[in-house]
Amino acid sequence: MFEYAPAPESRSVVDIKPAYGLFVDGTFVDPVDGGSFKSINPASEEVLAEIAEGGAQDVDRAVRAARTAYEKVWGPMPGRDRAKYLFRIARIIQERSRELAVLESLDNGKPIKESRDVDIPLVAAHFFYYAGWADKLPYAGFGPDPKPLGVAAQVIPWNFPLLMLAWKIAPALAAGNTVVLKPAETTPLTALLFAEICQQADLPAGVVNIVTGAGETGRALVEHPGVDKVAFTGSTEVGRAIARAVAGTRKKLTLELGGKAANIVFDDAPIDQAVEGIVNGIFFNQGHVCCAGSRLLIQESVADRVLESLKRRMAQLRVGDPLDKNTDIGAINSAAQLARIRELSDAGSAEGAERWSPPCELPERGFWFAPTIFTGVTQAHRIAREEIFGPVLSVLTFRTPAEAVEKANNTPYGLSAGIWTDKGSRILWMADRLRAGVVWANTFNKFDPTSPFGGYKESGYGREGGRHGLEAYLNV
Amino acid sequence: MSERVAVRKTYKLFIGGKFPRSESGRSYLVQDANVSLASRKDARDAVVAARAAVKGWAGATAYNRGQILYRAAEMLEGRREQFVALGVPGDEVDAAVDRWVWYAGWSDKLAQVYGGANPVAGPYFNLSAPEPTGVVAVVAPERPALLGLVSVIAPAIVTGNTVVVATSPTEPLAAVTLAEVLATSDLPGGVVNLLTGRITETAPTLAAHMDVNAIDLTGVTDAELAADLEVKAAANLKRVLRPAPADHDWFADPGLGRMTTLLETKTVWHPKGV
Numbered sequence: 001m002f003e004y005a006p007a008p009e010s011r012s013v014v015d016i017k018p019a020y021g022l023f024v025d026g027t028f029v030d031p032v033d034g035g036s037f038k039s040i041n042p043a044s045e046e047v048l049a050e051i052a053e054g055g056a057q058d059v060d061r062a063v064r065a066a067r068t069a070y071e072k073v074w075g076p077m078p079g080r081d082r083a084k085y086l087f088r089i090a091r092i093i094q095e096r097s098r099e100l101a102v103l104e105s106l107d108n109g110k111p112i113k114e115s116r117d118v119d120i121p122l123v124a125a126h127f128f129y130y131a132g133w134a135d136k137l138p139y140a141g142f143g144p145d146p147k148p149l150g151v152a153a154q155v156i157p158w159n160f161p162l163l164m165l166a167w168k169i170a171p172a173l174a175a176g177n178t179v180v181l182k183p184a185e186t187t188p189l190t191a192l193l194f195a196e197i198c199q200q201a202d203l204p205a206g207v208v209n210i211v212t213g214a215g216e217t218g219r220a221l222v223e224h225p226g227v228d229k230v231a232f233t234g235s236t237e238v239g240r241a242i243a244r245a246v247a248g249t250r251k252k253l254t255l256e257l258g259g260k261a262a263n264i265v266f267d268d269a270p271i272d273q274a275v276e277g278i279v280n281g282i283f284f285n286q287g288h289v290c291c292a293g294s295r296l297l298i299q300e301s302v303a304d305r306v307l308e309s310l311k312r313r314m315a316q317l318r319v320g321d322p323l324d325k326n327t328d329i330g331a332i333n334s335a336a337q338l339a340r341i342r343e344l345s346d347a348g349s350a351e352g353a354e355r356w357s358p359p360c361e362l363p364e365r366g367f368w369f370a371p372t373i374f375t376g377v378t379q380a381h382r383i384a385r386e387e388i389f390g391p392v393l394s395v396l397t398f399r400t401p402a403e404a405v406e407k408a409n410n411t412p413y414g415l416s417a418g419i420w421t422d423k424g425s426r427i428l429w430m431a432d433r434l435r436a437g438v439v440w441a442n443t444f445n446k447f448d449p450t451s452p453f454g455g456y457k458e459s460g461y462g463r464e465g466g467r468h469g470l471e472a473y474l475n476v
Numbered sequence: 477m478s479e480r481v482a483v484r485k486t487y488k489l490f491i492g493g494k495f496p497r498s499e500s501g502r503s504y505l506v507q508d509a510n511v512s513l514a515s516r517k518d519a520r521d522a523v524v525a526a527r528a529a530v531k532g533w534a535g536a537t538a539y540n541r542g543q544i545l546y547r548a549a550e551m552l553e554g555r556r557e558q559f560v561a562l563g564v565p566g567d568e569v570d571a572a573v574d575r576w577v578w579y580a581g582w583s584d585k586l587a588q589v590y591g592g593a594n595p596v597a598g599p600y601f602n603l604s605a606p607e608p609t610g611v612v613a614v615v616a617p618e619r620p621a622l623l624g625l626v627s628v629i630a631p632a633i634v635t636g637n638t639v640v641v642a643t644s645p646t647e648p649l650a651a652v653t654l655a656e657v658l659a660t661s662d663l664p665g666g667v668v669n670l671l672t673g674r675i676t677e678t679a680p681t682l683a684a685h686m687d688v689n690a691i692d693l694t695g696v697t698d699a700e701l702a703a704d705l706e707v708k709a710a711a712n713l714k715r716v717l718r719p720a721p722a723d724h725d726w727f728a729d730p731g732l733g734r735m736t737t738l739l740e741t742k743t744v745w746h747p748k749g750v
Contacts, residue, residue, distance in 0.1 A: 125597065141589065143731065236713070243710035248703025255713065412712070431744050441746040448596035452604050456740050457689070458713045463741050466594055466604065476733060 004318065007325040009112045014103045016189065019050040022058055022212060023195035025065035026205025032057040037214070039188055042109035043322050043331035043366040051188050054211035059180070059220040062209040066151040066178040067226055069206030074178050075148065079135035086131030086173060088201040093124040096197070100190055104162055105322040107189040109331030109367070110285050112323050122447060123166040126465075129449035130170035133470060137175065140467055142476040148176030149252055149475055150228035155218045155242075157234045158184035158333050159288040159389075164233050165191050167464045169208060170449075175473035177229065178207045182221055185214040186334045219245075227251060231472060233290075236387075236413070236458050254462025254472040256290065256454055258387040259415030261436065262408035263293030263444065266401075267302045269420035273442065275309045278393070281418060281444040283317060283329055283371050287391040288337070290459075291416035293444055295384060296373075297404055300397045307375065307395065314371050315358040329391060332367040341369050341390035348374045348383035353394070379410055387413070401426060405433045414456030418444045437463070487511045487648070489518060489672060490655035492525030493665020504673065507562070507649045514671035519640065519681040522669040526611045526638040527687055529666030534608045534636035538584035545580035545634055548661035549573055552626075555657060562649045564622045571727055572626040579630035582735065586635060590736060599748040606739040608636035609715055610689035613682035615675055615705075617695040621647035623726050625654060628694050631734035633667055640669045640688070642679050644695070648672040676701065683708035690715035690738050697722070 019036070021028035035053035040046060054062070074082065093100065097120045104115040137146050152172045156164035161183060172179050183191035195210045211217060215238075222230050223245050229252045232242050236257040246253050263281045265274045281293025298306050322330035332338040349355050353374040362368040369390055377384050377394040384394045398404040408417055417436040419427050427441045437455045440446060447453065452463035462472045488495040489512045497503075500515035533541070552573050559569045591605040612632045617624035621644045632639045643651035655670050671678050675696065683691055683705040691709050696702040696719045709716050717737050 240710050240713060243713060244707045247706030247710065248699065250718070257713070427746065431742070437740065437742060439742060439744045441744060443600070443745055443747050446596075446598070446600065446745050448594065448598070448602070451594040451596050451602050451745075452741050452743050454741070456609075456742075460713060461715050467592075468604065468741055471736075476731075 004326045006321070008321060009102055009323045009325060011102055011106060011323060013099050014106070016049050016103070020188070020192045020212070021052045022054050022062070023192065023208070023210040024058070024062045025209065026199070028195070031055060032061075037185060039107060039186065041106050042186075042333050043363070045365050048107060048189060051212050054182070054213040054217045056220040059211055059217065059224055062180045062211050063151055063224050063226040065206035066180050066209055069204060070150055070178040073204045074173075074207050075176055079137060079176070082173065082176065083131045083134035085201060085203050086127050086134060086170065089197060089203070090124050090127035090131060092197045092200055093120065093127060097121070097124065100162060100193060102323065103193060104190050105330070107187050108158065108161055109322050109333050111327040111330045112325055113327070114285060119160055119163045122449070123162050126163075126166040126449040127170045130174040133171075134174040137470070137474070140470050142471060142474050146474040146476055149473060150177060151226060152177045152179045152229040152231060152473065153221045153224065153227040154179055154181040154231045155222065155234065156181065156183055158187040159285060159290070161187035162190040162194065165194060167233075168231055171464070171469045172231075172473045173207065175470055177473050180209045180211055180221060180227070182211050182213060182218050185212070188212045222246070229473065232256070239460055252472070255460035256462070256464060257458065257460040258413055259290045259292065259455065259459050260295060260385065260387055260411045260413045261291055261293050261416040261418065262295045262297050263418035264297045264404050264408060264420065264430070265299060265302070265306055266421035266423070266426065267299040268422045270422065271302070271306060271309055274306065274420040275313050277418060277420060277442070277444040278310055279313055279317070282393040283391050284445050286329055286332055286369070288333060288389055289445065291438060291445065293416070293418050294388060294393060296393055296395045297407055298395065298397050299404075300399050303397050310373070311356065311358070314373070317358070317371055319360050319368065319370060320363055329371060332369050332390065335367055337389065338367040338369060341388055341392060344383055344386060344388045345372060345392055348377070348381060348394070351381045351383075353377045353381055353383060379407060385411065401430060405430065409435045412458040415459035416440065487652045487672070489514055490652070490659070490668070490670040491518070491522045492528070492669065493659060495655070498673070506645075507647060509649060511648050511652070511672045514673035514678050516677065516681040518671055519678040520685065522640040522671060523611060523682070523685050523687055525666040526640050526669055529638045529664055530608075530610055532664055533633070533638055533667045536636070538587070541634060541636065542580050542583035544662045545583065545630065546577065548658055548663060549576040549580060551657045551661050552576060552654070555653065558653060559622055559650060562653060564650055568620050568623045572623045575623065575626050575730070576630050579634045583634050586732070586735060590732070590739070591741065594743070601746045601748060602743065604741050604743040606635065606736070607742050609738050609740050610637060611687060612637045612639045612690045612692060612738055613679075613685070613688045614639050614641040614692040615679050615695040616641050616643050616651070617720065617726070618644045618646055618697065620726055621650040622654065624695070625651055627726055627730060628692055628734070629668060631730070632692065632738050635735055635739055637690075637738055638667045640671065640682060642671050642673075642675050642682070642695070645674055679705055680708060683714070684711060686712050688714060690717070692717040692738070694720045
């Protein structure tokens with residue numbers, strides 16, 4: 001076992017202001033009722049900044065600004081010019097990538113190697129990809145003259161703050177809509193830096209509005225009669241409430257919700273690669289991933305070998321300072337999320353599953369949870385049914401491919417699935433039968449702006465990414 | 477010689493490929509016939525039949541589904557006079573046949589138009605393809621009774637979904653006759669299930685049913701009922717096709733939207749390497 005010297009990324013590259021207003025109509029403004037909340041660093045519990053809490057009047061102001069911008073500027077603008085603004089944004093994100101990565105890790109708790117190598121590059125790529133669509137919409141397969149919807153209300157989660165912003169804003173703007181976006185209350189900082197990037201790009205005022213706040217702010221936004229489109233990424237429970245809230249309106253709705261993905265390992269799989277995929281599947285981003293491979297299904301004949309190898313690999317994972325370049329697993333995003341992970345893990349033990357974590361020293365301050373696996377899990381256990389959204393893996397076994405399909409699909413969710421086998425025909429046979437929107441075969445947790453992402457069943461509807469992602473923002 | 481007495485037809489439900497009466501034993505008088513008045517239990521039974529049919533129908537080859545649907549168009553054409561006798565205008569029957577043929581042809585083409593390869597930035601095979609969502613509940617438009625019905629059933633089933641349809645309450649005879657067309661078209665039992673009766677009775681059961689994947693509210697004209705059904709549909713996040721506008725032109729090109737709303741897109745990744 002190697003000893004690693006600390007290799008922290010410098011935080012001096014970011015300049016966090018003591019307080020942030022709402023970004024409405026191109027400028028930062030104070031909320032009407034003056035409320036605010038604090039965003040903290042989950043790795044240290046240090047307060048990072050005071051954030052404005054948007055109320056109903058602020059939401060109204062933002063929606064009006066977005067409407068005016070849609071009617072006067074962005075709607076009439078040729079796609080060619082909309083594209084150029086999006087290209088500008090993509091370039092500025094690339095230019096300021098170090099700053100964005102550090103800020104994301106500070107506010108979210110994710111390891112710098114992930115924000116630096118995954119989140120921010122994908123953000124830039126997403127804007128770059130959709131920029132190119134802005135002047136090609138008639139060729140997207142939605143008819144010769146597809147129209148934008150108008151004002152989009154977008155509510156995003158805290159697990160990939162800037163990446164989820166990109167997934168929402170880039171296609172919306174490319175299609176000719178204007179947006180009001182509410183970032184998650186625990187991770188608003190990169191969205192506010194993005195607002196500055198919009199200013200730097202000279203994006204016309206009102207095209208992008210960022211209203212920070214918690215659930216009530218989001219509700220006011222989603223229920224505002226002046227929005228034409230609602231896009232939400234988050235929990236299935238809130239997604240259901242939003243689906244009810246837009247019932248009877250003409251608001252177009254897309255939802256990207258929870259998951260409980262099966263990661264299925266067959267006896268002929270290359271074990272070392274599969275173990276890397278299992279680790280990536282559940283411990284990437286502390287398991288705060290809706291498509292995380294949180295149910296490991298191992299073919300019985302290789303279960304002992306896979307588990308032994310997995311445990312050995314888990315013992316090498318480095319948990320700690322998100323800004324340290326050697327860190328594999330960062331901080332849990334909030335005290336509330338840590339409490340949820342603990343509660344479900346305790347339920348796992350109480351219901352009779354066997355819990356294991358590698359020896360692992362956790363920092364004293366901040367929110368931390370050691371990588372954990374449960375063996376002896378049955379399909380009835382809560383940890384096999386409910387989304388934990390943390391670094392906790394439930395291990396089940398199967399004997400035949402048909403049994404694997406049966407168990408994998410035995411969930412109300414249907415976001416993603418993984419298959420590990422050397423046999424091509426079996427991959428395709430399995431892929432046909434898994435009821436999930438994304439199937440990773442001999443890989444896991446791969447994302448790309450050209451590749452549609454989204455769920456079956458209660459994991460939501462609509463797709464983000466690719467040509468399909470435009471459909472959510474066009475009147476088709 | 478006395479004049480021959482005609483044999484009258486009994487108009488019943490169509491569930492699982494069979495023609496049962498309503499389990500409630502009820503009927504209602506409409507278009508000069510006693511038509512089965514479907515109950516909530518009939519709606520649930522129809523969902524069970526539709527679910528049982530998903531595996532075979534979704535698993536059939538696209539070519540096979542196209543063949544069967546084309547066969548249905550042949551049977552529909554053959555009954556042209558029967559529909560006219562029920563009061564369906566001749567041009568509507570023609571349009572319904574043409575619409576059915578149009579959709580039948582999509583079975584083995586939509587995946588190429590709506591799916592495809594994604595050029596990801598890495599050494600991966602990456603393909604997106606549409607798949608059926610599963611069981612679809614449909615509230616058919618009140619009229620045109622035949623063209624409207626065909627225009628909501630064909631796009632749902634051509635891609636591999638199965639349907640439970642609440643038919644036009646005021647003109648149900650065309651629907652029951654269409655069921656006879658489908659029953660003689662090699663369409664597996666349960667792929668299409670038809671419930672005659674009151675929308676207000678069957679639709680809420682279908683909208684709230686946890687084993688229904690999507691709901692098409694095209695035929696719902698009461699805005700309050702439509703909103704209520706959409707709220708119920710949110711319980712398991714059904715895909716929702718909202719009501720058609722009152723001035724919808726059923727003879728116009730329907731586009732792909734009716735098919736694509738009832739589809740899921742599955743994206744498969746695999747590394748490339750030696």
